Amino acid sequence: MSMKEELEYFYMALHPRVVVLVVAIDREGNPNVMPASWTTPISEEPPHVALAMWRENYTWKLIKESKEFTLNTPTAELIDLVWKAGTISGKDVDKSRILKLTFSKSRKLKTPIIEECIAHLECKVVDEVDVGESTLFIAEVVEAYGSKEYLVRGKWNVRKVNVLEHLGGRVFTIATKVLYPER
Amino acid sequence: MSMKEELEYFYMALHPRVVVLVVAIDREGNPNVMPASWTTPISEEPPHVALAMWRENYTWKLIKESKEFTLNTPTAELIDLVWKAGTISGKDVDKSRILKLTFSKSRKLKTPIIEECIAHLECKVVDEVDVGESTLFIAEVVEAYGSKEYLVRGKWNVRKVNVLEHLGGRVFTIATKVLYPER
Numbered sequence: 001m002s003m004k005e006e007l008e009y010f011y012m013a014l015h016p017r018v019v020v021l022v023v024a025i026d027r028e029g030n031p032n033v034m035p036a037s038w039t040t041p042i043s044e045e046p047p048h049v050a051l052a053m054w055r056e057n058y059t060w061k062l063i064k065e066s067k068e069f070t071l072n073t074p075t076a077e078l079i080d081l082v083w084k085a086g087t088i089s090g091k092d093v094d095k096s097r098i099l100k101l102t103f104s105k106s107r108k109l110k111t112p113i114i115e116e117c118i119a120h121l122e123c124k125v126v127d128e129v130d131v132g133e134s135t136l137f138i139a140e141v142v143e144a145y146g147s148k149e150y151l152v153r154g155k156w157n158v159r160k161v162n163v164l165e166h167l168g169g170r171v172f173t174i175a176t177k178v179l180y181p182e183r
Numbered sequence: 184m185s186m187k188e189e190l191e192y193f194y195m196a197l198h199p200r201v202v203v204l205v206v207a208i209d210r211e212g213n214p215n216v217m218p219a220s221w222t223t224p225i226s227e228e229p230p231h232v233a234l235a236m237w238r239e240n241y242t243w244k245l246i247k248e249s250k251e252f253t254l255n256t257p258t259a260e261l262i263d264l265v266w267k268a269g270t271i272s273g274k275d276v277d278k279s280r281i282l283k284l285t286f287s288k289s290r291k292l293k294t295p296i297i298e299e300c301i302a303h304l305e306c307k308v309v310d311e312v313d314v315g316e317s318t319l320f321i322a323e324v325v326e327a328y329g330s331k332e333y334l335v336r337g338k339w340n341v342r343k344v345n346v347l348e349h350l351g352g353r354v355f356t357i358a359t360k361v362l363y364p365e366r
Contacts, residue, residue, distance in 0.1 A: 001331065009337045010327035011230045013256050013302030014201055014222060016339070016346065016358050039197060040223040042235040043315025047194045050233055050319060052225040073196050076362060083364030119196030127312060131321055132226025136233060138314055144193035148184065154192045155351040156199070163199065165358055168338040173358040175199050179259055180353055181266030 016165035016173045019082055020071040020121075022051065023103070024062035025111050031103050032090035033114065034059045035082045037166040038134075039071065047141040049123060052134045058090040063137055067125040068109045072117035073146070076162035076174050083170070107143045118161060119146035199348035199356045202265055203254040203304075205234065206286070207245035208294050214286050215273035216297065217242045218265045220349040221317075222254065230324040232306060235317045241273040246320055250308040251292045255300035256329070259345035259357050266353070290326045301344060302329035 001009070017037035025031050038052035049071070053060045063069050074082055081099055088095060096103060102115040106122050113120040123139035130136075150161040162174045184192070200220035208214050221235035232254070236243045246252050257265055264282055271278060279286060285298040289305050296303040306322035313319075333344040345357045 003326075007230060007324070007327045008227075009334055010302050010304065010329050011224060011227065011324055012338055013304065013327065013329060014203070014224050014232065014254075016201065016341070016348075017223075018197055018199065020197070038223045038225065040200075040221045040233060040235055041194060041197050042221065042319055043237075043317040044191075044194065046315055047190060048314045048317075049197065050223060050235070052223055052233070054226075071197075079362055079364045119193050121193065121196065127314070129310060129312060129321060131231045131310070132229055134226040136225050136319075136321070138312060138319065141190065141194055143186075144190045144196065146193050146196060151192055153352075155195055155354055158199070158350065158356055164362075165199075167341065167358075167361070169336075170363055171338055172362040172364070173341055174360050174362065175348055175350075175356040175358040176360065177357050178350070179262055179347075179355040179357065181355070182263050 012168050016167045019074060019164045019166050021074055021082065021085065021114055021117060022059055023070045023072060023111055023114060024059050025066055026062055027065065029110060031096050031112050032059055032062055033085050033095050033099065033101065035086040049121065049139055049141055051137045051139065053137060054134050060135060063125065066111065068111050069123050070106055070109065070111050070113050071121040071123060072114040073119040074117050074164050076164045078116065079164060079172055082164065118150055120144065195351050199350045202257060202347045202349050204257055204265065204268065204297055204300060205242055206253045206255060206294055206297060207242050208249055209245055210248065212293060214279050214295050215242055215245055216268050216278055216282065216284065218269040232304065232322055232324055234320045234322065236320065237317050243318060246308065249294065251294050252306050253289055253292065253294050253296045254304040254306060255297040256302040257300050257347050259347045261299060262347060262355055265347065301333055
């Protein structure tokens with residue numbers, strides 16, 4: 001294995017990563033959707049997230065203009081739809097028609113949420129940093145809500161719900177086993 | 184559930200998240216270690232990561248000064264050690280003595296890596312953005328390497344290795360089941 005390959009492979013050590021469906025709108029308010037996993041919480045008070053996005057993505061252009069997006073958490077049952085959303089571009093087709101998803105009004109944004117998902121984060125961009133081929137969008141989470149029946153003490157109940165995670169390429173995974181450190 | 188609680192809880196929808204042990208050094212070159220999971224890849228070419236860190240953390244101060252850190256991936260077998268590393272502060276004690284960890288020389292940084300971990304990312308800070316209570320350190324990954332026997336086609340082989348993920352609080356999880364979308 002060359003040093004270059006080694007770097008490429010082990011850069012993926014930060015996977016598996018929770019998948020989100022990012023929704024952003026064009027100037028007419030039409031929603032587009034793409035899957036992403038290169039996202040992180042930053043600060044709890046007030047809540048902020050970072051979302052890394054390749055500058056060639058159609059969604060990148062939409063967020064650049066609208067300055068907002070929603071993050072929607074799919075379960076593993078939506079894997080085929082997630083894959084499809086990631087392999088076609090909103091530049092070419094209206095994904096909101098092709099994908100069997102229900103876009104419904106969010107609480108505080110013009111951008112809708114995806115009803116079939118179990119969590120929805122409404123995000124307003126507050127800063128943008130260009131890094132390599134991507135832009136890191138830093139956004140305040142102005143609302144967050146979802147399916148309370150899948151939570152247990154403020155965390156996902158992974159015994160009840162399969163949170164979809166991306167390992168890389170066509171490979172996904174789910175976390176089901178719960179572990180605790182010794183007291 | 185109040186809107187405020189709802190926001191707090193569902194902000195955690197971006198979990199579970201892969202745990203890393205962050206190593207940073209003080210001016211004398213002494214290493215400190217803390218666990219983190221609020222990190223994300225940003226751009227593959229060249230590889231960059233973002234690491235969100237609370238400004239009260241001792242490690243924050245170290246990275247602010249040294250402008251470098253290593254990210255080291257522990258397996259689930261190290262859960263007790265990870266927990267301990269996260270519940271004591273390097274301000275008060277020399278964690279490198281208390282924790283049974285082997286710090287060894289990295290390839291390109293002054294900061295060491297942790298030998299017991301399965302992946303090591305050597306990171307040089309290129310930008311810093313203050314967000315809420317945290318700083319988002321944006322860093323170039325100048326080297327990445329680890330235990331090749333746990334990789335399969337450039338991804339973790341989750342059938343062979345238990346990558347530790349944090350759900351929140353004292354709750355951790357591991358992803359073991361592999362899923363593929365339909366072709």
